[in-house]
Amino acid sequence: MDLKKNTEFVFQQVAEASREANRDPASVSIIAVTKYVNVKTAEALLPLGVHHIGENRVDKFLEKYQTLKEFPVTWHLIGTLQRRKVKEVIPFVDYFHALDSLKLAQEIQKRTDHVIKCFLQVNISGEESKHGFSKEELLELLPDLAQLDQIEYVGLMTMAPFEADSDELKQIFKKTQELQAEIREKQIPNMPMTELSMGMSRDYKEAIQFGSTFVRIGTAFFK
Ligand SMILES: *Cc1c(COP(=O)(O)O)cnc(C)c1O
Numbered sequence: 001m002d003l004k005k006n007t008e009f010v011f012q013q014v015a016e017a018s019r020e021a022n023r024d025p026a027s028v029s030i031i032a033v034t035k036y037v038n039v040k041t042a043e044a045l046l047p048l049g050v051h052h053i054g055e056n057r058v059d060k061f062l063e064k065y066q067t068l069k070e071f072p073v074t075w076h077l078i079g080t081l082q083r084r085k086v087k088e089v090i091p092f093v094d095y096f097h098a099l100d101s102l103k104l105a106q107e108i109q110k111r112t113d114h115v116i117k118c119f120l121q122v123n124i125s126g127e128e129s130k131h132g133f134s135k136e137e138l139l140e141l142l143p144d145l146a147q148l149d150q151i152e153y154v155g156l157m158t159m160a161p162f163e164a165d166s167d168e169l170k171q172i173f174k175k176t177q178e179l180q181a182e183i184r185e186k187q188i189p190n191m192p193m194t195e196l197s198m199g200m201s202r203d204y205k206e207a208i209q210f211g212s213t214f215v216r217i218g219t220a221f222f223k
Contacts (some may be wrong), residue, residue: 001220001222003041003044003045003048003186004048004070004179004222005220005223006160006191006220007048007049007050007221008043008048008143010030010140010217010220010221010222011030011049012209014028014030014215017115017204017205017208021036021209023208028208028212028213028214028215029051029052029213030050030052030059031052031053031054031076031078031213031214031215031217032050032053032054032155032216032218032221033054033055033056033078033189033200033221034053034054034055034060034064035054035056035057035060035218036218036222037065037217039063039064039068042051042064042088043067043068043069043071043174044071046071047066047140050212051073051074052214053068053075053076054076054097055076055078056075056078056080057079057089057170058081058089058174059076060073061077061093062088062089062092065092069105072181074094075092075093075094075095076093076094076095076096076214076216077089077095077096077098077183077196078098078099078157078216079095079097080100080131081096081104083103083104084207086104086111087099089181090108090116091113091114092095093116094117094183095118095119095181095214096116096117096119097118097119097121097197097214098121098131098157099118099120099121099151099153100120100131100133101183102145102154105118105145105151106148108148108150108151109148109149109150109151110152113173115118115150115151115152115156116150116152117152118151118152118154118196119155119197120133120138120155120156120157121133121158121159122134122135122138122154122156122158122179123158124158124172124175125136125160125164125168125172126203127161128202130159130160130185131187131205132157132159135179138179138183139183142183142186146188146189146190146191147186149190151190151192152175152190152191152192152201153190153191153192153195154185154195155192155193155194155195155197155213155214156176156195156196156197157196157197158172158173158176158197158198160173162171162200164203166206167209169204169206170204170209170210172194173198173207173209173211173212174210175204176196177210180193180211181193195213195214196211196214197212197213197214197216198210198212198214199212199215199216200215200216200218200219201217201218201220202219204217
């Protein structure tokens with residue numbers, strides 16, 4: 001594994017995809033998803049220009065955070081969060097990407113002493129195995145979610161099905177972007193909805209075409 005070469009490649013590819021989409025490369029933040037590697041390897045990314053670290057599990061998030069918290073890193077919890085684990089992790093999270101129920105939002109509201117930036121996870125493809133709100137469900141719950149003033153709903157997060165082809169990916173990302181705009185236009189104070197968390201190693205190019213502002217990339221760094 002050549003970390004330096006992989007990192008340069010990821011940064012360069014994301015910049016190129018941004019330019020192809022007529023977007024400023026600076027408008028796309030790259031989250032290095034470090035779940036495949038130990039703390040030492042994660043730390044080695046920092047001098048290479050990585051400023052965002054993402055983990056999908058609470059225990060691994062806390063392990064990396066405790067060791068690397070003195071570095072200038074923005075911390076992303078990107079995976080499913082059980083309600084009983086909210087209080088041990090949420091104080092250290094800068095962005096939580098997988099808010100997928102009203103009950104979880106209420107628990108976050110209860111357990112935090114500062115405003116937490118959250119992405120609402122949507123399941124646009126309707127795939128059974130995926131977490132997230134359906135479009136209809138989310139639109140119906142917005143008034144209840146909006147009452148939770150310790151949460152800033154920065155945007156939507158989605159994960160495309162593993163087997164999706166390029167056309168399906170584009171459909172999913174496009175629909176997510178349209179739903180983001182629909183919610184943003186409601187101008188709800190704690191729902192700025194300016195961000196989109198979409199795109200992983202295999203589909204970040206398509207995601208950037210449809211407005212992604214945070215790509216979550218693991219494999220491409222560590223292969
Ligand atoms: C692992 C993971 C990623 C990164 O996936 P890669 O295919 O390794 O780039 C992104 N998002 C979530 C939620 C993940 O769990």
